[in-house]
Amino acid sequence: MASTALRYNPNNKLINDDSDSLTESREISIMQINKLSTAIISESNPNFTPQLNDEHSKMIKSLFESGLAMLKQKKMPEALKNITLAVDMAQRSRAPYEAFGIQLQEIQFMLRHKIDLSLLTGRFLDALQDIEFLMNTGMAQSDVYIRKSDALLKLSQFEQAKICCERGLALHPNEVKLKALYLEINRRLADYNGDI
Amino acid sequence: MADNSTFEEGFNNTYTDYSSFNGTFNGTYSNNTNGTFTGAEEKVETIPISFYTPIVYAVILIVSLMIFSRRYKANRIRKLAEQPEIFDEHDAKELYFELQGLSTTEKIHEKVLKAALLNRGAEAIRRTLKLKELAPQIELMYKNGSVGEDYWERFQAETKFVEVEFRETIQEAENLQPGWPKLFATLCQEICFNQALSRRYQSILKRKEVCIEEWDLKINSDGTLTK
Structure with a gap:
């Protein structure tokens, strides 16, 4: 136990560990405690409940809606920027004890829009990472598989795209778009291997 | 007659032998049962026991x-x-105790201690959930003989340790703020799930770097692919 390495800053009420042997899990734990401390200190109610903070909700909503407004004006990069900011704010400003169910729905909804915009603006790697996040949080709808296969195809990762498409078809065997994408991936893979 | 007498003598002798045999038999029988019993009963010495x-x-x-x-x-x-533990680190628990130790030498904000305790409780819940998720598979593997008695005992001990750990955090919560444990468990659960979400979100950037390196991608500053 590296008890001597832990430091407490009485000014900002944060803890840190500047030892050389700091492990990744300990670093994550320190970050989590600091985030919790900041959230609890700003909370005046000692018996705080997992309710959502209305102020944060309003700010996130206004940023997201401004992104959608940009999208209607066909200003894709600006729309993407605003929605990205809204997603970041949802992750940074919300207290860790606020209701998880609502936070999850909120972030999934915003990320779906962000993914579409990333794919439209050619940011396939960003889109792929966001899709991975959606899948890690339990989303397994056909459109997630379609977008992931598409992003992998655009990144020329044909084998990965084929695996993803097959997995999507296993879960949604009647999805026409996935079937069409599967044929396209096979054609591109054959082309890449010199079979055509 | 002589023959008859010889026969009678012989018969009587035989009979006498038989009667002697019978007598012996009866005698022996008596000795083995009633005779012996009666004889031993007479010889029993009573030993006084306290x-x-x-x-x-x-x-x-x-x-x-x-x-x-x-x-x-x-x-x-x-x-x-x-036995080696299934979870190889206890950072959340250690950090709480380290902060408690620091609070004896310097003034630490009470809410920082609360935050460390909430983090410890959330970690205990995460471990409980992980062990519950694993339980059916490990039980099946144990029944199939894929894992040994040692691992099975380790798993069961770990489940109990995690339960004890969460109970300890609730007790600490009561010490920090009387009446808090009612809310504490709910808060820990929400924190546990939100931290999991946050960790996944933070891993996006790292995963992106790995993809760029592994797939040898050329990415522009705006995130688009270089043609």
């Missing part, structure tokens, strides 16, 4: 069983303690 003898016997028996049980338990606990 009233406390059975009590002393029972006490010795119980005490020896208790000593055996205590030693057996201590041995089992020692063996369990020597």
